[in-house]
Amino acid sequence: MSKTFKGRAVVPGSVTANALVSHNGFNTLASFQKALMFKDKDAKCSDQNNPDIYEKPMHGAALCLPQTIGSTTGGMVLYCAAALGQQPACMLFSKPIDSLAAAGAILADVWTDVSMPVVDGLGDEFLASVQTGAKVEVREDGTVLVD
């Protein structure tokens, strides 16, 4: 039985992937730093302050998060990850998207050929119910189905 959540499609697109859930703010620079430096195609998370996702592969995952935090290089880092093929399959925000993540998502959309749907405003219940590993389907209109 899947649960349905409705958010806003910041970058519209459709994709199905397995969830990777960060209950705390996602520090973009800290998370992608090692993956970028060592060209890790799996993009294993290097943020040791985020036990939910530390050392787990982010590439190809449905990254579920409240918002991003940390350095204002965050958007640029996300853009680099996308341009280098290390990006998540999609980014699903329980809260309204923050300015740094929005910048990264839009830069990836406009300046690369990568498709990385981004949905925000899915609500606290979304983040409370989705589990790492669960199958997540994202639709063009911002609907998210969680198995």
Next chain:
Amino acid sequence: MSMTLTPEQQSILNGEKGETLAKVMKTLVMYGETFGAEKMVPVTSGYGHLVTSFGLSVMKPVYSLMDQLIGSGALSGQKFSVDPRPLDKNVPTTLLQDLVFKFMYSKQEDYEKQLQTLGLLDKDAFTCACYLEQVGNKPKKGDVLSWAESSAVVYANSVLGARCNRNSGILELFGSVAGFVPYFGLLTEEGRKATWVVEIQTTKKPEAQILGSAIGMKVTEDVPYIKGLTKFIGTELNDDATAYLKDFGAATASNGAVGLYHIEGLTPDAVEQGEKLIAKDAKTYIIDDAELERVQKSYPVIWKDPNAKPKLCFVGCPHLSLKQLHDWTTLLSDALAREGRSKVAIPTVFTSPVAVQAEFKKTPDYQKLIGMGVVLSYICPLMYMNNPLSGKMPVVTNSNKLRTYTSARYHTDAEILGILSKGGN
């Protein structure tokens, strides 16, 4: 797209000034529309400020994008300063660290050439504290900025009364290239209202870096209106108060995501509007001595050996002002004298903009500071700590920002003076 553009902006978006500039404008429009902006407004500050100062070898997509901008003539319409350089040969390193730095920042020279072509203000305009008088990138009240660097943005908004959102790297350059930024968030009257009231009820002047940390963690990206601080830091934005607010703000922005704060009776918006700045239904956060102690104790120590003796100390993240360099020189000299020492007990680096250092070097305090064994550098301590080998070192700092992003361990100013004058941990 629902944003209303002027004919000039629309023509850029339509590609009449080239494909690259059209993509720049498209990015800015999408960014604005995500946050409900209905229009773009001109960037009115004299200069921009960029966050990306480091030529990391892995950032090839950024360099390609810069080349696209340069190749199509889409240069910055205003000169800009940039965050601090990642390397300085004066800062202590091992041979192995040097090798890693060489690999990590192998694109530094090429990247700096790109920055110069795009509009770098000066060859030494590398600092996070670009708003200091000596650096010369100090916006006026009401100026609209296209800046990134969280500590600079929060300072410009709060202490100078300028208007800037917490932009990401690249986006801030796009604003300077287009000459427009989307009108939303901290650019608007509504977005500058405080949704938190913070009441300071401490018995003594709070440590700026811990107070900022506490507020950042509590309010995250909201705007706080802070009462009860002027009895400790005064009602005048003098050198002492602005230095305090620089460090305080950097901690709010890095421990949370604060882009603007108001200090009752001190910062420009608060002086002008007072409690009219407080939004209806604002929440309250009371800070007393116990709360600050709780916050400081909550910081994790992620050193492999928590009892290790520190091997390096960084003071100056964000970069130190001229007044702070003088104050630290006096404090350190007194602390060493009390312990019967003439030099610091561990390698110590003070960081400050090149332009501030130039002024400092004209004073007797410079020789006094160097004589105590302190290295004066323009480096970004964060970039130094990003070297995996640096990350394994027991490094201490009085910067809450450095603590947040790296393995460096935070200590109050008084504790740092103790470590530098007595050694140990």
